[in-house]
Amino acid sequence: MTYIPISPKERDAMLETIGVKSLDDLFDVIPAKHRFPKLDLPAALTEMEALDELSGLANANENVRTDLVSFLGAGMYNHYIPSAVDHMLRRGEFYTAYTPYQPEISQGTLQAIFEYQSLMSVLTGMDVSNASHYDGATAAAEAVNLAFAQFRGKRKKVVVSPTLHPQYRAVVRTYMQGIGVEVTGDDPNADLESSPNDLINLVDDNTCLVIVQYPDFFGRVYDYTKLIDEVHAKGALVCVVANPTALAMFKTPGSMGADIVVGDGQPLGIPMWYGGPSVGFFTTRKNMVHKMAGRLVGETVDNKGQRAYVLTLTAREQHIKRERATSNICTNQGLIALGTAVYLSLLGKKGLQQVANLCYQKAHYAAQELSKIDGMGLCFTEPFFHEFALCVNRPVDEVNAHLLEHGIIGGYDLGQDYPSLKDHMLIAVTEMNTKEEIDTLVEVLSEVSHD
Amino acid sequence: MIDAPEKTTTDVKIVEPTIFDLSSPGRTGVTMPASDVPETALPPEALLRSELPLPELAEVDVVRHYMHLSSFNYSVDSGYYPLGSCTMKYNPKINEDTCRLPGFLFTHPLQPVETVQGNLALMYQLQEWLKEISGFAGITLQPAAGAHGEFTGVLIMRAYHKSRGDDKRTKMLIPDAAHGTNPASVGMMGMSVVTIPSDERGNVDLKALEAACDDTVVGMMLTNPNTLGLFDEHIEKVIELVHGCGGLMYGDGANLNALLGIVRPGDVGFDVMHFNLHKTFAVPHGGGGPGSGPVGVAAHLVDFLPEPLVGIIEEGEDELPPLYGFVKPEKSIGRMKAFHGHFGGGHVRAFTYIAMHGPDGLKDISQYAVLNANYLQVRLRDTYKVPYDRICMHEFVAEGRFEGSDVRALDISKRLMDYNFHPPTNYFPLIVHEALMIEPTETENKDTLDAFVDVMIKIAEEAKTQPDLLHNAPSTTKFGRMDEVKAARELVLCCWLPEGYDLEA
Amino acid sequence: MNAPANLKYTKSDEWFDPETGKAGLSDYAQGQLSDIVFVEILVDEGDEIEAGKAIASVESVKASAEIYSPAGGKVVAVNKDLADKPESINTDPYGEAWMIQLEGGSAGDVMDAAAYEKYCEERDH
Numbered sequence A: 001m002t003y004i005p006i007s008p009k010e011r012d013a014m015l016e017t018i019g020v021k022s023l024d025d026l027f028d029v030i031p032a033k034h035r036f037p038k039l040d041l042p043a044a045l046t047e048m049e050a051l052d053e054l055s056g057l058a059n060a061n062e063n064v065r066t067d068l069v070s071f072l073g074a075g076m077y078n079h080y081i082p083s084a085v086d087h088m089l090r091r092g093e094f095y096t097a098y099t100p101y102q103p104e105i106s107q108g109t110l111q112a113i114f115e116y117q118s119l120m121s122v123l124t125g126m127d128v129s130n131a132s133h134y135d136g137a138t139a140a141a142e143a144v145n146l147a148f149a150q151f152r153g154k155r156k157k158v159v160v161s162p163t164l165h166p167q168y169r170a171v172v173r174t175y176m177q178g179i180g181v182e183v184t185g186d187d188p189n190a191d192l193e194s195s196p197n198d199l200i201n202l203v204d205d206n207t208c209l210v211i212v213q214y215p216d217f218f219g220r221v222y223d224y225t226k227l228i229d230e231v232h233a234k235g236a237l238v239c240v241v242a243n244p245t246a247l248a249m250f251k252t253p254g255s256m257g258a259d260i261v262v263g264d265g266q267p268l269g270i271p272m273w274y275g276g277p278s279v280g281f282f283t284t285r286k287n288m289v290h291k292m293a294g295r296l297v298g299e300t301v302d303n304k305g306q307r308a309y310v311l312t313l314t315a316r317e318q319h320i321k322r323e324r325a326t327s328n329i330c331t332n333q334g335l336i337a338l339g340t341a342v343y344l345s346l347l348g349k350k351g352l353q354q355v356a357n358l359c360y361q362k363a364h365y366a367a368q369e370l371s372k373i374d375g376m377g378l379c380f381t382e383p384f385f386h387e388f389a390l391c392v393n394r395p396v397d398e399v400n401a402h403l404l405e406h407g408i409i410g411g412y413d414l415g416q417d418y419p420s421l422k423d424h425m426l427i428a429v430t431e432m433n434t435k436e437e438i439d440t441l442v443e444v445l446s447e448v449s450h451d
Numbered sequence B: 001m002i003d004a005p006e007k008t009t010t011d012v013k014i015v016e017p018t019i020f021d022l023s024s025p026g027r028t029g030v031t032m033p034a035s036d037v038p039e040t041a042l043p044p045e046a047l048l049r050s051e052l053p054l055p056e057l058a059e060v061d062v063v064r065h066y067m068h069l070s071s072f073n074y075s076v077d078s079g080y081y082p083l084g085s086c087t088m089k090y091n092p093k094i095n096e097d098t099c100r101l102p103g104f105l106f107t108h109p110l111q112p113v114e115t116v117q118g119n120l121a122l123m124y125q126l127q128e129w130l131k132e133i134s135g136f137a138g139i140t141l142q143p144a145a146g147a148h149g150e151f152t153g154v155l156i157m158r159a160y161h162k163s164r165g166d167d168k169r170t171k172m173l174i175p176d177a178a179h180g181t182n183p184a185s186v187g188m189m190g191m192s193v194v195t196i197p198s199d200e201r202g203n204v205d206l207k208a209l210e211a212a213c214d215d216t217v218v219g220m221m222l223t224n225p226n227t228l229g230l231f232d233e234h235i236e237k238v239i240e241l242v243h244g245c246g247g248l249m250y251g252d253g254a255n256l257n258a259l260l261g262i263v264r265p266g267d268v269g270f271d272v273m274h275f276n277l278h279k280t281f282a283v284p285h286g287g288g289g290p291g292s293g294p295v296g297v298a299a300h301l302v303d304f305l306p307e308p309l310v311g312i313i314e315e316g317e318d319e320l321p322p323l324y325g326f327v328k329p330e331k332s333i334g335r336m337k338a339f340h341g342h343f344g345g346g347h348v349r350a351f352t353y354i355a356m357h358g359p360d361g362l363k364d365i366s367q368y369a370v371l372n373a374n375y376l377q378v379r380l381r382d383t384y385k386v387p388y389d390r391i392c393m394h395e396f397v398a399e400g401r402f403e404g405s406d407v408r409a410l411d412i413s414k415r416l417m418d419y420n421f422h423p424p425t426n427y428f429p430l431i432v433h434e435a436l437m438i439e440p441t442e443t444e445n446k447d448t449l450d451a452f453v454d455v456m457i458k459i460a461e462e463a464k465t466q467p468d469l470l471h472n473a474p475s476t477t478k479f480g481r482m483d484e485v486k487a488a489r490e491l492v493l494c495c496w497l498p499e500g501y502d503l504e505a
Numbered sequence C: 001m002n003a004p005a006n007l008k009y010t011k012s013d014e015w016f017d018p019e020t021g022k023a024g025l026s027d028y029a030q031g032q033l034s035d036i037v038f039v040e041i042l043v044d045e046g047d048e049i050e051a052g053k054a055i056a057s058v059e060s061v062k063a064s065a066e067i068y069s070p071a072g073g074k075v076v077a078v079n080k081d082l083a084d085k086p087e088s089i090n091t092d093p094y095g096e097a098w099m100i101q102l103e104g105g106s107a108g109d110v111m112d113a114a115a116y117e118k119y120c121e122e123r124d125h
C-alpha cells in the first residue's frame, strides 16, 4: 500500500465510526460469488525495482536521439524541445490540477489555455481556437461533426482528399459510422498528381465539408484559395489539416478562407512518445463557435475588478447538452496544450521561423542529393516543406532494412496506403538532422541502388 | 484575419499580463543553430505568410510568466481535492520519471517494431494486466480518454448487432444519474437515448428498465458504482434484463477506483467497459488532460476492437523473448485515433503504478478509498442531507442546501476555498438537488478528512448565521467570483495582439 | 413572471399567439434559463410541422433547452434576427424574441394564461 497514508490504528478508529468491523464488511453489496477475486498479477515492486524494470523496457527500444538517425515523419516529427518546456510541465500546480471548473482557484490553467487559444489562432489565421482535441486525426473527425451540426444534419456528405494522412482518413471513417455521413474522395487509387482543385467535382449540395491537408501527406504545399472559393460557392465548408511548423513559413489557411483549421500540435515542443499523447488543435470562425466542441476559455473580470478567465459557452458541452451536444469530449489534452504554449512563447516569432526555415533548407538539400542517385527520384514537382516522396525503385522494406543496419530509420513506406506509390518512401527532415546525417543517408541509399 | 476585440476603456486590474502583453520585439528565448546545408531558394512569395505575430520573449520572462500562472492554481500537490467522479488521487512522482525515460520519449510511432520491443512489451503487458483486473477478454489501449472509450465501446456494440444482421437496434438505455458523456457518446452515433430512472435506494429502477427492454435496444450504459457512489444492489438482475432483450451491457469505468480486487465487471456480466487511467491508475489530470481511456470487451466482442492491438507475432523460445507487433482484429470497427493511444503520458505511468501495487496493493487502494468515503459520509450526514443514505463506495452525494436558507451548493463550494480546500463536484448527478459529490480517494489521511469535516460543519453553521459570508465567498483567494455572463456575451477568446502587428497578414 | 392573457401556453413553456400564429419561449422559462447567449431556429420557412416538434434550441450561461412547437401548421416566417440578439429572449420574450410564425395552425396541448401561471407557481415549490 505504497501511497495510502492511513495507519492501522487510524483505520480501526474509522471503521468504528462507520460501524463496521473490517474493511471487507464495506463490500457486502457485491454479489458474493464474484467478491474479492484473486488477481493473477506480479507481486508489488518497490520504487527502486520499478525504475529498474521500466528502464529495462525503455532501453530495449532504440530511440532516435542516441541510438538511431531518423528520417521518419508521416504525422509525428522529431524536433528539438527547449529544456524549459518540460520544466513547466513538471510543475505539480499544473499537472495535478483538474479541468478548471472552479475559476477562482484555477486561473493558472485558464490563462495558459487562453494564451494557447490565442497562439493557435495567430498561427492558423483563424478567429477562435478551443482548448484542444485528442490529436490531429480526431480533430479532423470532429470537424466533420461541426460541419454536420452547422447545417443541422441536412448535408450528409464529406469529401476527403486522398492526400490526407491515411490514419486521419481512417479515423474520419470510423467516426462517421454512426451518424451515417457518406465519406467520399478518399480513394487511395485516385490520381495523386491531379490538382486539389479537382475535388470540387465531388462537392454537391449534400456536401457539408471538404477536408484537405496542408502541406499534404506527401509534403506538397498548395494554395487552396481557389478550391475554398469554389466549395463556398456550393454552400459547403472547408477544413484544412495543417502542420503547425509549416505555418511559420507558409500563408495561413485562414487567409485562404478556410472555415476550420485543425492539426496535431506535437511538432510544437511535444515529444513523440511513441505516438502520444499529443494535442489536436482546432480553430474556426467566430460564427461557428456555438457548435464547436470542447472547452473554450474566455476573458472576463472577477468581483474585484481583475482581468480573469473562465470556461465559457459551456452549455454547448456534454455535461449540459448531453445527447444533443456536438461531441462527447470531456477530458482533452490540457497539459500538452500548455506545453505547446510554452514552446511557442520560448521560440517566439524568430525562433519558430528559424525552425521552419531549417526544416525547409535541410529537406531540400536532402531531396536534391537523393534525386541524384541512379534510379531514384522525387515523385512530385510541387513546392514542398520538410517532407517529400522519393521513388527508390525497389521494395521499401528492403531499403529500410538496409538503412537500419547503418543505424538509420528510413522513410515511411507509401505503398502500404497508395498502390500507385509502391517502391516510394516519404522522407522527413527536420532541424534535428545534420548535413552529415543527410550525407550518410544519401551514401547508404547509393549503395542500395548499386546492389 | 484575427478578429481582434476592441479594447475597452474600463480599467480592469491586470494580475498577470498575457504572454502577448509581455512581448517586446527583438527578444528571443531560444536560438537555433545556423543552417549547415547549401541554401535553397524559398518557394514563390504567393505561398508564403508575410507576418507571424507570435510573442517575443527571453527564456527568463517565459519561465517567470508560467511560474506566476502556476501559483494561481489549486492542485493535488498543494491540497485536498475531493472532486467527485474525478478521482483526484495523489500522482506518484516516480511515474513522472519513468514516462520520461529517453527510450520512451524519443521513439517514433512508425518505427520498425524490431526497434521498439520495449514499448510493445509494455503495452502488451498492460493489456494483459487490465484484462486480469477487469475480467475482460480483450483490451484496446487506443482511446484517449473516458469519453473516447465510450464512443469506441458504443461503436463496438453497434458493430456487434450489425454483424448479426440485427439492424433495428437504435436505443440506448441510460440511467438519469449518468455522466453527460454517456448520452453524448450515443448522440454522436445518431442513436436515441432512453432515460431510466433510479429507485429510492439509488439503484436502477427495475420496473422502468423492464418496460424499456425490447428488441430495439442496443444496450445499456451503466456506471457502477453509479454517480451517487452506490453499487447497484440488483446488478445481476439489471444485466439479466438487458441481456434478455438482446442488448449489451456497457460499463462506464470512471468509478473503477472502488472495485480493484473487489469485483471484476467482466465477471458480473458487463460486455464492454472503458477505464480511465487518469482516475484509477494515477495518470495525472493535467488541468484538463491528457487522459487515457482503454476499453475492455468480453470474448464475443474481441473481433470488433479498434485496430491495431499489440500482439505476439512470433512466440519466444527458452531465453528468447517473443516478438511483439501489431495485429488487426477480424471485424475491427477501425481506427479511433492516429497511432497507438496515449503511450507515454498514459500507458507508461499506469504500468508503473500497477507494477508497484501488485494484487494486494490494488485491493488496498479500493478498500481505503471506500473507507475514506464512508468515514466522511458518516461524519457529515447529520449536517448535510444524504438523500441515498447507505454504505457507499468510493464517493457519496450530499445536498448543499438547508431548510429556510438561500445558501446553495455553489456557495458552500466557494466558501470551502476560503478554508483552502478544493470544493466537491457541484450539480452532478442531476437527480440530487444542489448536489455536492464528495470523493476523498485513498491517498488522504485521517487528519485531512477530519479537518475537512470540521470545516464543512463550520460552513453549515455560517450558512445559518452569516449567509453572506457564503454568498460572497471566496474572499481570501487571489481571485473572486467571475462575471460569467460578460464572458459569454462579449466572447473574448484570444489575447490582444501587441501594437503594430498587421492583423490581416 | 409575466404571462399575457391573449396567449396560450404549453407545459414545456412555449407561448402561442392564436391571432398572429407566432410562437416563442415564455417569460417564466427565460427566467429559469437565465442569461441566454445562443439560439438556433431548427425549422425553415415552408416546413409543415406538427405540434411538439423541436423548433429551436437555446443555450444560456448555465443551461440548454429545446423549444417545441406549441402548434402545428405551415411555417411562414422564422425570426432571422434572433440569432444575433439571443438576449432579447430575456428582455422581450413575447415581442422581439418571437421564434416562428405558423399559418393554418392548430394549437396542440395548450392552456390559458391563468392556468399557466398556476402551473408555474406549483413548479416553484
Ligand SMILES: Cc1ncc(COP(=O)(O)O)c(C=O)c1O
Pocket: A329, A330, A331, B085, B086, B145, B146, B147, B148, B179, B181, B182, B223, B227, B252, B254, B255, B276, B291, B293
Ligand atoms: C462517470 C464519468 N463518466 C465518464 C467520464 C468521462 O471521462 P473523460 O473525461 O476521461 O472523457 C467522466 C469524467 O469526468 C465521469 O466522471
